[in-house]
Amino acid sequence: MLSSYTELRKNALGVLLVGAIFALGGFVFLRQVTNDASPIRSVDTLDATIKSVHWGKDAPTTYVLFLDDGGTVLITDDRPHLIGSHANIERVVRYNGFVFYRFPE
DSSP, rough: HHHHHHHHTTTTTHHHHHHHHHHHHHHHHHHHHHHHHHHEEEEEEEEEEEEEOOOTTTTTEEEEEEESSEEEEEEEEESOOOTTTTEEEEEEEESOOOOOOOOOO
C-alpha cells in the first residue's frame, strides 16, 4: 500500500496532465455536439477573395479568404477552389449564437 501511494505521488503531475487533457477533449466534444444540434437561424451571402490554401495530410483542405469588408475567415472544404478567385460564401448563424462560414452547396 505504501509503495503504490509513493508511486502515485511521484507521478502526480503526469496524472493531472493526462486528466486535464481528457477533460479538455470532453469539453470540445460536447461543445461540437451542442453546436451541431442547434438549428440554423440565418444564412447571409458574402463576397470574398480566396488568398491561400492549406492541404493537410489526411485532413480536409482549409482556405483563407479575405472578405470584401476587410475581414479574414477560414473555410474547410473538400472541393477545389482557385487561389485569387472571387467567391461567394455563406455566413451561418445558429440559434445558440455559433457562427461559421461555408461555401454554398
